[in-house]
Amino acid sequence: MKKSSDNLPSHSQTERSLRELRSRIIAGHWPAGSKLREVALSELLGVSRTPLRAAFMKLEQEGLIERSGAGYTVRGFSIEDAYVAIEIRGVIEGTAARMAAERGVSASELTEIKKTLHAIDDVIQQDSIDGYAQLNDQFHDQLAELAGNELIKHEIERASQLPFAAPSAFSSSSEDIVRFKTSLLVGQQHHHALVQAIERGEGARADALAREHAQLGRANIEAAFIERSENNRTVPQLALVTADQS
Amino acid sequence: MKKSSDNLPSHSQTERSLRELRSRIIAGHWPAGSKLREVALSELLGVSRTPLRAAFMKLEQEGLIERSGAGYTVRGFSIEDAYVAIEIRGVIEGTAARMAAERGVSASELTEIKKTLHAIDDVIQQDSIDGYAQLNDQFHDQLAELAGNELIKHEIERASQLPFAAPSAFSSSSEDIVRFKTSLLVGQQHHHALVQAIERGEGARADALAREHAQLGRANIEAAFIERSENNRTVPQLALVTADQS
DNA sequence: TGATTTCTTCATGTATACATTATTGTGCTT
DNA sequence: AAGCACAATAATGTATACATGAAGAAATCA
Numbered sequence: 001m002k003k004s005s006d007n008l009p010s011h012s013q014t015e016r017s018l019r020e021l022r023s024r025i026i027a028g029h030w031p032a033g034s035k036l037r038e039v040a041l042s043e044l045l046g047v048s049r050t051p052l053r054a055a056f057m058k059l060e061q062e063g064l065i066e067r068s069g070a071g072y073t074v075r076g077f078s079i080e081d082a083y084v085a086i087e088i089r090g091v092i093e094g095t096a097a098r099m100a101a102e103r104g105v106s107a108s109e110l111t112e113i114k115k116t117l118h119a120i121d122d123v124i125q126q127d128s129i130d131g132y133a134q135l136n137d138q139f140h141d142q143l144a145e146l147a148g149n150e151l152i153k154h155e156i157e158r159a160s161q162l163p164f165a166a167p168s169a170f171s172s173s174s175e176d177i178v179r180f181k182t183s184l185l186v187g188q189q190h191h192h193a194l195v196q197a198i199e200r201g202e203g204a205r206a207d208a209l210a211r212e213h214a215q216l217g218r219a220n221i222e223a224a225f226i227e228r229s230e231n232n233r234t235v236p237q238l239a240l241v242t243a244d245q246s
Numbered sequence: 247m248k249k250s251s252d253n254l255p256s257h258s259q260t261e262r263s264l265r266e267l268r269s270r271i272i273a274g275h276w277p278a279g280s281k282l283r284e285v286a287l288s289e290l291l292g293v294s295r296t297p298l299r300a301a302f303m304k305l306e307q308e309g310l311i312e313r314s315g316a317g318y319t320v321r322g323f324s325i326e327d328a329y330v331a332i333e334i335r336g337v338i339e340g341t342a343a344r345m346a347a348e349r350g351v352s353a354s355e356l357t358e359i360k361k362t363l364h365a366i367d368d369v370i371q372q373d374s375i376d377g378y379a380q381l382n383d384q385f386h387d388q389l390a391e392l393a394g395n396e397l398i399k400h401e402i403e404r405a406s407q408l409p410f411a412a413p414s415a416f417s418s419s420s421e422d423i424v425r426f427k428t429s430l431l432v433g434q435q436h437h438h439a440l441v442q443a444i445e446r447g448e449g450a451r452a453d454a455l456a457r458e459h460a461q462l463g464r465a466n467i468e469a470a471f472i473e474r475s476e477n478n479r480t481v482p483q484l485a486l487v488t489a490d491q492s
Numbered sequence: 493t494g495a496t497t498t499c500t501t502c503a504t505g506t507a508t509a510c511a512t513t514a515t516t517g518t519g520c521t522t
Numbered sequence: 523a524a525g526c527a528c529a530a531t532a533a534t535g536t537a538t539a540c541a542t543g544a545a546g547a548a549a550t551c552a
Contacts, residue, residue, distance in 0.1 A: 013536065038504070048537045049504090050296075057303045070504050070544065084397045087341065095337050099330075151330045155405075259506065284534070294507045295534090316514055316534050 013051035018058050020045055025064050025074055026163045028239025032076025036065065062161045064240075077164075077241045082221050085165040090214025092152070092159050093143065097206035100146035101198045113142045113195055120188055132184065133168040139191060140167040143210075146198060163237040170220040170237060179223065187216050259297035264304050266291055271310050271320055272409045274485025278322025282311060308407045310486075323410075323487045328467050331411040336460025338398070338405050339389065343452035346392035347444045359388045359441055366434055378430065379414040385437060386413040389456075392444060409483040416466040416483060425469060433462050 021041070024030070036056065038049045045052070056072050059065045065072045077085075116139045123131035140160075144153040160166045190213040197206035224235045229243070267287070270276070282302065284295045291298070302318050305311045311318040323331075362385045369377035386406075390399040406412045436459040443452035470481045475489070 037502095039502090050536055050538090053504090054299075054303065054535090057300070057307075061303075061307050080395060081397050084345075084395050087345075088338065088398065088401055091337055091341050092334065095333065099333075149326060149330050151327050152334065155334055159401075281533095283532095285532090296506055296508090299534090300505095 013047045014054045017045055017047050017052050017055040021055055021059060022062070022064065025059070026239060027236060028234075030074050032074050032240050032242065034074045035068070036072045036074065038071075064162075075240065077162075079221075079225060079241055079243060082162075082164045082238075082241055083218055085159070085162050086214050086217045086221070089156070089159040089165050089167075089217075090211040092155050093140070093214065094207040094210035096144055096147035096152050096156060097194060097198060097210040098203040099152065100143070100148070101201050101203040101206040103148055104201060105146050105148075105198060109146060110195070110199060113139065113146065116142060117191055117195060120191065124184055124188060129171060133171040136168045136171065136187075137166075143194070164221055164241065165217070167217070169217060170224050170235075176223060176227075180220075183216055183220065187213060190216070259293045260300045263291055263293050263298050263301040267301055267305060268308070268310065271305070272485060273482060274480075276320050278320050278486050278488065280320045281314070282318045282320065284317075310408075321486065323408075325467075325471055325487055325489060328408075328410045328484075328487055329464055331405070331408050332460050332463045332467070335402070335405040335411050335413075335463075336457045338401050339386070339460065340453040340456035342390055342393035342398050342402060343440060343444060343456040344449040345398065346389070346394070347447050347449040347452040349394055350447060351392050351394075351444060355392060356441070356445060359385065359392065362388060363437055363441060366437065370430055370434055375417060379417040382414045382417065382433075383412075389440070410467055410487065411463070413463070415463060416470050416481075422469060422473075426466075429462055429466065433459065436462070 021036075030036070038052055042049050042052050056065065060067065060072065064075055066075045116135055120132065120135045120139065123135060140156075144156045147153065163169065190209055194206055194209045194213070197203075197209060221238075224238060225241070227233055228235045228238060267282075276282070284298055288295050288298050302311065306313065306318065310321055312321045362381055366378065366381045366385065369381060386402075390402045393399065409415065436455055440452055440455045440459070443449075443455060467484075470484060471487070473479055474481045474484060
């Protein structure tokens, strides 16, 4: 998903620090609860404390770290947190879909999102997982656009920020290929039905479809979580998720 | 509503700057689209640029300002933005209410929120508007607690941050006393029904009630908006809201 | 030996000087 | 007259020194 409000020159130290820290945190480089010390990290990243602190604030906004007294600590998530995050995204996307259906969308907007729809049909036929993830994100972006309001688009982007809450999370991590391909096919059917509902002005149906669609994400998390505990695998996006309460 | 993640010592320059800037922005001290210049403001507030920039980032997070190239500008809102913000809050509160109903809440939690409920009954009887606003916020906080998950509580607080989206927004600004008192009575009936639905495990009903409850907020905005344009009144919380698209 | 208090130490909060980038105004060209 | 290019200016981005407050260690008293 396209990141919003990253209008800094992407070579800035703040941006560099942000990317670096984010990827390391998501990868589980520091366990949940770790304190992030400014001086140590500024030496590690070769950056002064000022842009580092800016990156901290962004990461807090994204929900990956939290203030603890003075300074920040890496946030931990329970599996229920992950479910709730997906639920919230589904509910907001559902609202956007309903708003799109209720206000009505132009023919050109409809044509655009249908293009993406057909492109996804193609990549599924070709078993291209990477292509799917990218187009899936694009579809969800376009869906958010259809609501016709910047505020709700922004909220969807926010709700999709946590590593396990994004629309295409876990789109390539499952080992159960059959289950996964089924999930793709069902998900794409949801996509088609969603566009149809919006086209017909069926707001309640569009809402329900978007919510149910998000539940596929929950199923993917559940599968990844079980696989991880059974096979002792490491799942990147689940590095900060623990079985017990955080 | 209690502010989250304000764990800084409240006498810090960052906190001071944040409070000062926020109140001035909400009051319309700078019109929408104004550029906030660091040096000018640091001289105005008697603070260095460092804590000022920290305050900027918080304000961006709250949605009051936005990046525009380099630096920040005061954000403007259309009346539709205000409606959408309320809609989003209603939808998330509805989700929290549904989750509370579905997981079931303990007797002690129920007792606590019922206390608030009865306290609101009292202040309504006494025509105490200020008392109502405070207790109403408390009720909504407790409702968020009932969902039993920090993440969704946090999301509700976020969605209530914009000055026109908070549960008790406009609770003392209307000149149409009859309309306003009716709104209070209906709102309180919603509160009672919400707690009843949660107590009975009626998730769908709780969800619907929370959403409809939020629509009262929309009605209050609409009334305030019309009053403002008709009587050329200034409504503090609407300072940044314009009739046309922002 | 345990608890409490004080002092030391280290981390974060703040100010400011410097670097770099964005913006704006001016002049030229078409 | 309109638009583009370039330079002057002013803003933000970054580094660092210093101030302040918090956390931990040591020592003293009960």
